[in-house]
Amino acid sequence: MHTIDLKKYPKIKLIDQPSAIYHLKKISAILGVDIYIKRDDLFAIGLGGNKLRKLEYLLGEAKKQKATHVFTVGAVQSNHARMTAITAKMQGFELELFLKKSVPMTNDTYFSNGNIILNNIVDAVIHDVLDNDSAYQAMNVRSQEIGNAGGKAYIIPIGGSNALGTLGYVDCYFEIVKQQIELGVKFDYITTASGSGGTHAGLIVGNALSSSKTTVKAYNVEPDQGQLAAHTLKIANECLLLCADKSILTETDVHITNEYSGEAYGIPSDFHIDTIKFLAKYEGIFLDPVYTSKAFAGILNDIQNNVIKKGEKVLYIHTGGTAGIFAYEQYFKR
Secondary structure (H helix, E strand, O other): OOOOOOOOOOOOOOOOOOOOEEEOHHHHHHHOOEEEEEEHHHOOOOOOOOHHHHHHHHHHHHHHOOOOEEEEEEEOOOHHHHHHHHHHHHOOOEEEEEEEOOOOOOOHHHHHOOHHHHHHHOOOEEEEEOOHHHHHHHHHHHHHHHHHOOOOEEEEOHHHOOHHHHHHHHHHHHHHHHHHHHHOOOOOEEEEEEOOOHHHHHHHHHHHHOOOOOEEEEEEOOOOOOHHHHHHHHHHHHHHHHOOOOOOOOHHHOEEEOOOOOOEOOEOOHHHHHHHHHHHHHHOOOOOOOOHHHHHHHHHHHHHOOOOOOOOEEEEEEOOOHHHHHHOHHHOOO
16 A cells, blocks of 8 residues: 655545445345445535535635635536535635536426525525536636735635545545454445546545555446546546656546436436435435436446446445435425
8 A cells, every 4th residue: 555645735624533334234135235335425514425525625725825715616406516615614715606507407496495505504605607618717707806806716626526626535545445444344346426526536546546456436427428537537647646656547447337327417317216215215325316326326237237246345435415305306206
């Protein structure tokens, strides 16, 4: 295992202790595969989720740069935007969200419930934008306005997914290494949902630095033609440089499955809803319709198709998003 020192990167402490790993005993018995779940969704701040790990580094850098404002971009029901709003406010920043209407939803609940309520509770300033390009254009304009007024804006990319934010999931990987020893288990797979690539990239880097034979696999939450894999590889190699490691990752290090994303980002299919109900009924754990249900559905299908084989051990990282369920009420009406 490589020894790395990340202390040179400023970090705000938002996480008090490692997230717990639980064995999903009932589902494991049904499937013949030992599935474990790491509960990053249960962090104490802001209803939890994977973005907290990234924001420790990103807001640390914002503090270092003496920023007065923090901006970020996401979809209307973005978990990343919600967590950025809450944690930035906690640290005394002014906060502005640039939210895209990129999900083809028309019901009022989607635009008024779930993460939107939480953003409103912390008085986040919200700008409506069409897409990523218009979001970054608007953020740059606002950044200039704030600079002219004597302030300074720090822009966090979509999902917090750049090399610096990715360090949060390098931390997570080494946390998992310790937990495997404590639990007396060795995972064949470490799995997660992926939308912007940062969480997966950090796990890949951690895996490489650990010289582990574990397969780190992500399940894409929207259809694509390889763009996410290329982006993830780029972030991972940039993150390796931050870790002062001279090795170079290649395409063979990036394992992403695209088959279970459904028709579009933010739109669950019937089998995603069935997956939410399956885990809730057997284990009392709730997945969300946008990210975690799509990844867990992928795991179930990989087991059914013998990609993940009987007797193997799988760790699934629950990245959060539970608040988003309340914006999707039409999928759960009886």
